[in-house]
Amino acid sequence: MESKLAQCAALSQKDKAPAYLSLVSEVLARPDQSTIAPDLHVLVDTVVNQDTVGLVIGRQFLSELVKILGAGGITDHDLRKRIVEDTLSTTQSRLQSYEEQVNALRFQLADLLETEEDWSEAARVLMGISLDSGTRSLPDDEKFRVYIRIVRLLLEEEDSVQAETYYNRAVSLSNSTSDRETLLQFKLCQARISDYARKFLEAAMRYHELSWVAEIDEEERKEILSAAVTCAVLAPAGPNRSRVLASLYRDERSADLATYNILSKMFLDHILRPAEVKSFEEKLRPHQLAKIAISSNDQLASAIDDDDSTEPATSTRRGPSTVLDRAVMEHNLLASSKIYNNITFRGLGALLDLTPGAAETMARKMIEQGRLKGSIDQVDKLIWFDGGKEEDDAQGKAGGLGDVEQISEDTGAPFTKRWDMQIRITAANVESIVQHLAQKGLVHTTAAAA
Incomplete structure (x- = not known):
């Protein structure tokens, strides 16, 4: 290889480019692939880093090499990946001179890494692409596609914090493209970002909207619908969640989901049992099982017990420990308001597996936020529910027998x-x-x- 490079160096400038390109074809055509990577390294290093070759010839050479690699000139996956990585490393010192070619190589390397399901490394490679350099700036629609791809890869790795950073960059460019596939990916990223940020109500609505898009594969739509149900279950109990649950419950496709049982019980305001919650918990992703901290004020309020009672509290828990735990407790509290006119702090604590003080704290928060209609009598240690007044008007009729x-x-x-x-x-x-x-x-x- 050294002798051939010396011969090329002795040629005139107009003859050097064809000579170096013919060397690339010659190296790639060798039956012994073990020598391809080291010889290409020497060739690229000579053309890119030696001033005697010239920038014009170097760009022409690299562009042709990128084209050959992208067109499948090397079929072996590992060898192609090795050559792309080595070429990027070799051109690192002359990055500004070969920016366009380096960007193309980074796209190819990201494709190879994505094939290997190395999501974080593929995202890191795409982050290194120069999108707004002084020499060549990509159009807005191309930037938007790159940002969405980075977000999608980071979410696959469950790196929601960094994904949200690139998602915010993509939002400002969302009007730059009319490509249907890219916009659908953007909407899916929106839903997933809301999911990871624990904005479960917003995520459920976006997932459900996407589950109706005909362009998405049927199996994938079913998975999206299942994600909508999961997020609706995890959302804070209240009127807004009830509307989303109603929409999902009335969707005929929901009956085929594994989570339909818990969906129907939540929609019908039935109290959830531990075994049902445990079965649902097994289907959750790690971020949906995140631990939640109890504030110091809530801990203090939860520590206040029923001093007048001689019986010990049935539970010592001061509050929910996970997102699912909180969602189930709030739902059971809302469901109990449909059953009882009033309930003691101790009785509610037994129902929710909380101390009486913690049960009162949860009820107080939901009443303050308008998610539960009722009032608290701290003297008699009772919670009064206001949700049954509409049913009282309908109780005068039984089985269509007329007014009583x-x-x-x-x-x-x-x-x-x-x-x-x-x-x-x-x-x-x-x-x-x-x-x-x-x-x-x-x-x-x-x-x-x-």
Whole structure:
């Protein structure tokens, strides 16, 4: 190789370029591939780093080499990767002179690393591409594609912090392209960034929207829909989450998902049991199982126990430990408001597996944030729920038998009055049902009287 390079160096400037290019073809055509990488290294080093060759010839030579490598001139994956990495290393000292060729090599190396599923290294290679240099600036749509690709690779490696940095750069360029595939990748990155940032409600809505896009493969759409359900379950309990749960529950495709059971229970406001939560937890990704810290104020409030009770608390937990833990506790608290008119701090703590003080703290926060309708009586250590008033109006009818006469009676305290009225309505409904069954001949009068 040294003798051939010496012959090329002795040629005139106009003859050097064809001579070096013919050497590339000659080296790549060798049957013994073990000598290709070292000979190409010597050749690239000579052309790029020796001033006698010239910048014009060097760029022409590197552009042709990049073209050959990109066109599959070397079929062996490991050999091609080695040559690309070595060429990048050799041209590092002359980066500004060969910026366009170096960028093209970086794109090729990122493709090779992505094939190997080395996501973080592929992202690092793309980060090294000069997008806004003084000599050559890429158009906005090309920058946007590069940023989205970096975000996608970082999210595969679950590096959400750095991914969000490049996502913010991409946002300002989102109007620069009309390419449908790129925009879909951008929307998917939006959803995943919200997911990793624990903005689960926002992520669920974006995932669900993407699950309807016909251009996406059917299996992938099913995975996106499953991600939407997972994020909806993990979202903070309240009216906004209820709307998202309703949208997902009414989606016919949700019935085929493994998470449909917990989705239906949350939508129908059923209390979740530990075994169901454990089964769902096994399907979560690491960032969705992140530990959460309890503030010092909440720890202090949770430590206040029911001093009047002689019975010890059923739990010593001061608050939820994970995102899922918090979501389930808040849901069970919301579900209990559909069942009970009121509940003691101790009773709610037993339901949520928390100390009475911690249960009161969770209820207080949800009431403050408008996610739970109710009030707290700290004297009697009771939580009163306001969610059952609409149902009271509908309890006057039983099985379509018509209106049951309701007689108002002043019984003193408002809560005693409400309790007595519910007993009266229930007894009237039972009586109406028995009379209806007797008219149909399904129940004998004597049996009903007994």
